[in-house]
Amino acid sequence: MxxxxxxxxxxxxxxxxxxxxxxASADVRPFxxxxxFKCHGPEKQKGDLRLDNLGAFADAKAQPxxxxxxxxxxxxxxxxxxxxxxxxxxxxxxxxxxxSALARAGVSGVAAADKLxxxxxxxxxxxxxxxxxxxxxxxxxxARLWRISPHIFKxxxxxxxxxxxxxxxxxxxxxxxxPALPFMTPAHTFRDAALPHGFEEATTELLMDMAxxxxxxxxxxxxxxxxxxxxxxxxxPGAAEYQAVIEAQFGAALLRSPAPEEIEQLTALAxxxxxxxxxxxxxxxxxxxxLLTPEAVFRQEIGGGAADVHGRVLLSNREIGFALNxxxxxxxxxxxxxxxMQGDALATAEGVRRAALRMLNDDALxxxxxxxxxxxxxxxxxxxxxxxxxxxxxxxxxQQMVEDADKFVLRAVRxxxxxxxxxxxGDEFFVLASGIPKxxxxxxxxxxxxxxxxxxxGNWEWTGNALKLPxxxxxxxxxxxxxxxxxxxxxNQAIQRGQWIRTHLLxxxxxxxxxxxxxxxxxxxxxxLREKMKVTREExxxxxxxxxxxxxxxxxxxxDFGRYRTKELDRPVVTAGExxxxxxxxxxxxxxxxxxxxxxxxxxxxxxVFVRHAFRYWLGRNETLDDAPTLIxxxxxxxxxxxxxxxxxxSLLSSDSFRFRRLPPxxxxxxxxxx
Numbered sequence: 001m002x003x004x005x006x007x008x009x010x011x012x013x014x015x016x017x018x019x020x021x022x023x024a025s026a027d028v029r030p031f032x033x034x035x036x037f038k039c040h041g042p043e044k045q046k047g048d049l050r051l052d053n054l055g056a057f058a059d060a061k062a063q064p065x066x067x068x069x070x071x072x073x074x075x076x077x078x079x080x081x082x083x084x085x086x087x088x089x090x091x092x093x094x095x096x097x098x099x100s101a102l103a104r105a106g107v108s109g110v111a112a113a114d115k116l117x118x119x120x121x122x123x124x125x126x127x128x129x130x131x132x133x134x135x136x137x138x139x140x141x142x143a144r145l146w147r148i149s150p151h152i153f154k155x156x157x158x159x160x161x162x163x164x165x166x167x168x169x170x171x172x173x174x175x176x177x178x179p180a181l182p183f184m185t186p187a188h189t190f191r192d193a194a195l196p197h198g199f200e201e202a203t204t205e206l207l208m209d210m211a212x213x214x215x216x217x218x219x220x221x222x223x224x225x226x227x228x229x230x231x232x233x234x235x236x237p238g239a240a241e242y243q244a245v246i247e248a249q250f251g252a253a254l255l256r257s258p259a260p261e262e263i264e265q266l267t268a269l270a271x272x273x274x275x276x277x278x279x280x281x282x283x284x285x286x287x288x289x290x291l292l293t294p295e296a297v298f299r300q301e302i303g304g305g306a307a308d309v310h311g312r313v314l315l316s317n318r319e320i321g322f323a324l325n326x327x328x329x330x331x332x333x334x335x336x337x338x339x340x341m342q343g344d345a346l347a348t349a350e351g352v353r354r355a356a357l358r359m360l361n362d363d364a365l366x367x368x369x370x371x372x373x374x375x376x377x378x379x380x381x382x383x384x385x386x387x388x389x390x391x392x393x394x395x396x397x398x399q400q401m402v403e404d405a406d407k408f409v410l411r412a413v414r415x416x417x418x419x420x421x422x423x424x425x426g427d428e429f430f431v432l433a434s435g436i437p438k439x440x441x442x443x444x445x446x447x448x449x450x451x452x453x454x455x456x457x458g459n460w461e462w463t464g465n466a467l468k469l470p471x472x473x474x475x476x477x478x479x480x481x482x483x484x485x486x487x488x489x490x491x492n493q494a495i496q497r498g499q500w501i502r503t504h505l506l507x508x509x510x511x512x513x514x515x516x517x518x519x520x521x522x523x524x525x526x527x528x529l530r531e532k533m534k535v536t537r538e539e540x541x542x543x544x545x546x547x548x549x550x551x552x553x554x555x556x557x558x559x560d561f562g563r564y565r566t567k568e569l570d571r572p573v574v575t576a577g578e579x580x581x582x583x584x585x586x587x588x589x590x591x592x593x594x595x596x597x598x599x600x601x602x603x604x605x606x607x608x609v610f611v612r613h614a615f616r617y618w619l620g621r622n623e624t625l626d627d628a629p630t631l632i633x634x635x636x637x638x639x640x641x642x643x644x645x646x647x648x649x650x651s652l653l654s655s656d657s658f659r660f661r662r663l664p665p666x667x668x669x670x671x672x673x674x675x
Contacts, residue, residue: 028094028097028098028101031086031090031091031093031094031097032051032052032094033052034086035083035084035086036051036069036078036079037051037052038083039079039083040052049065051065051069054066057101057104057105057107058105063102063105063107066098066101066102067102067107067110070095070098070099070110071112071115073091073094073095073098074112074115074116075112075115075121075124075509076091076124076126076509077509080543095112098110099111099112113624117195117621117622117624118195118622119189119190119193119195119622120189121622122612122616122622122623123503123507123508123509123612124509125622125623125624125625126625127507127609127612129625129628130608130623130625130627130628130631131608131628131631131632132628133628133632134625134626134628134629137629137656138310138312138626138656139627139628139629139630139655139656139657140310140312140656140660140661140662141301141619141620141621141657141658141660141661141662142621142661142662142664143301143302143313143661143662143663143664144194144195144301144302144661145294145298145299145300145301145302146194146298146299146620147194147199147297147299148297148298148299148326149191149330151192151330151368151369151372152326152330153166153297154166154167154330155332156253156296156332157210157214159252159331159332160214160217160218160253161214161217161218161221162217162218162221162222162223162224163217163221165214165217190377190613190616190617190620191376192617193621194620194621195620195621199297207297208288211291211292212284212288214287214288214291215284215285215287215288215291218287219232219280219283219284219287225248226248227241227244227245228245228248228283230244231244231279231283232279232280234279236274236279237270237274237279237282239267239271242266242267242271242283242286243263243267245270245283245286245287246258246262246263246266246267246286247263249286249287249290250262250290253290253296254290254295254296255332255333255338256318266286266289266290269285269286269289270282270285270286273285273286299322299323300319301315301319301323301661302319302661302663303315303316303660303661303663304316310662311662311663312660312661312662313660313661313662313663314347314659314661315659315660315661317340317341317343317344317345317346317347318341320341320346320659321333321337321338322341323658324337324346324352324355324356324359324653325337326369327618327649327653327658328356328359328360328365328367328369328649329359329365329366329367329368329369330366330368330369336358337355337359340355349655349656349659350654352653352654352658352659353650353651353653353654356649356650356653356654357650360646360649361646370413370645370649371406371409371410371413373614373617373618374409374423375406375409377504377613377617378405378409378423378476378482379485379486379500380401380402380405380476380479380481380485381402381481381485382485383398383399383401383402383480383482383484383485384398384402385485386398386484386485386487386488386489387488387489388484388560388561389489389490392561393453393561394449395449395450396449396450396453396561397447397450398481398484400432400434400450401453401479401480401481401484401562402481403433404429404430404431404479404480404481405476405481405482406433407430407433407466408423408426408430408466408476408479409423409476411430412426413645416644416645416646417642417643417644418642418643419643419644419645420601420606420607420643421601421602421643422475422643423476424474424475424476424477424597424600424601425475425601426474426475427468427469427472427473427474427475428466428467428468429454429466429467429468429469430465430466430467431451431454431456431460431462431467431469432447432450432451432462433464435462435464452563453480453561453562453563454469454473454480455469455471455473455563455564456469456470471564472564472594473564474593474597474598475597475601477497477555477593477597478555478557478558478562478593478597479562480558480561480563481562483555483558483560483561483562484560484561484562486500486552487560487561488560490560491529491560492529492555492558492559492560493552494529494530494533494549494553494555494556495533495536495545495548495549495552496552497551497552497555498547498548498549498550498551498552499548499551499552501548501551501552501600502547502548502551504609504613505600505606505610506551506581506605506606507605507608507609507612508547508581510548511544521533521535521536522535526569527569528568528569528571528573528574529556529568530556530574533545533549533553536549546580547580550577550578550579550580551577551578551579552577553574553575553576553577554575554576554577554590554592554593554596555575555593556568556573556574556575557573557575557592557593558593575591575592576589576590576591576592577590578590579596579599579600581605583603583605585603585604586599586600586603586605607635607639608631608635611631611634611635611638611648612631614634614648614649614652615627615630615631615634615652615657618649618652618653618658619652619657619658627657629655629656630652630656630657633651633655634648634651634652634655636651637651638651
């Protein structure tokens, strides 16, 4: 664990890389003069911001502004898109100069690269550069301690306790299983990301309580190991009995044997405990202590061996085995993967690819993280969280909508061809996918109000099969679950829908709503949503809304319950919209949602953005420019295989980005950081 301190420093977002002397001496004023002072200078001060006379970097009042300027330049938000853009090298030099000047002035947290790794910031990395092959392949993930997800924790706890101690909450995918392991990532990002997870005092206390409870259930379980029974029946357990218990617990919880020093420390703990407590409490203490080791709650991905010329080290067989397993599953590795972890089968990219494909092709292995990717990517599982007025549609069953959407996704995944295109354009849907129970619960009596949402008559009989619906509908963006998820109590959310399409399908960015802006549409009930949205065309609003409004409006073909319609307020529904990305093969007006999704599904950019999101999910972090070869290989694998999700995942999981770790400098390098 000699690299433990640098890993913790990285996980905390602390920049410990020394600034270059060249960057420190660069002058940023020519860049600001050319690109910034026109709007933030003596003649004009947009947003009441003036930069030409801003205080020095050492000025405490000016430092927050300089830090904000650095962030805007680094994220490409400044200068605005409609202004001449600086050359890439000029921008990089300006960023380096500002970072160095602020660091020398004592300002912390100024590294632009750190900002780009935060959840939700991945789209700020240049898309074209990510799909341009680099001269040198040097991709790697940072060395990290990655907290296991609540899903993994649930399986571990329930398996050890031999009972369903923890249960996934309905419609939360297992989120919030226990307060000891809550998700902490922001909304609209993948929840199981490596960077933002940590343990504060309250969480640690709850985790300790959970470990103690699990240990108690282990001692009571009928299926408990023989070593547990022997220690429990001994008149006075000694070192030998406790050592056997420790070895059994390590094998069950961590899938390894304890090191001699671990046996020594835990045995001493047990013997000390018996001086003040009962043998049962001593056993429970030792068992819970194993469950509280960092290895039990973190995925350790540090690597070992000599670093290559790029400062990368390969994950050990054990590390790569667990990383591969938890990329797809919540349970512990199966026998075949455990065997591979013992030898050298995972030492090469091809070996990892074969292991990944073996798991992906084994239908007997549950791989819940695949469905979870699409749930979190499309966000349709938010539907039950949207409050609806029961007077309009009683018992419209949003959870059933989610299950129907899941079945739609799983069918495309199972058939594994043109997966993304089918999810965007497929025209066969499941209705009441989970079936109709013989004894219908009260909410299922409302099925006659649920099935008309899909355009089906009230006397429609369930068959369990996918079917084409009477009213036209294509893909998840026209599925009631997705449409409800992006709606509110009484109207659609065309702006939110457009924002999702901009960020998730087109790889664009949308700035946060400025502080003090009242982002509300008129409440006039006599206006259609499109008519209400005219207020967003005001100059101050349109700068951002032009990026998303026209992307969401074609889906006005459906109402806020996801019902197909041709009229709104007795007026014809207008479904015209426009795609604007700078890509002439994709951009242009669209007449209706059907033309819209067909164009999106056929666009290489949309496919590549999908690959980028898959990278973030399965790597647990945002992409960087060093990951360009990984993304290119994954995209090629997907295209060459006819749109196979398995080929895409196998490419990502056998990439350098997945297999290699880059260690931060030794702690002594901190002294070299400019002050």
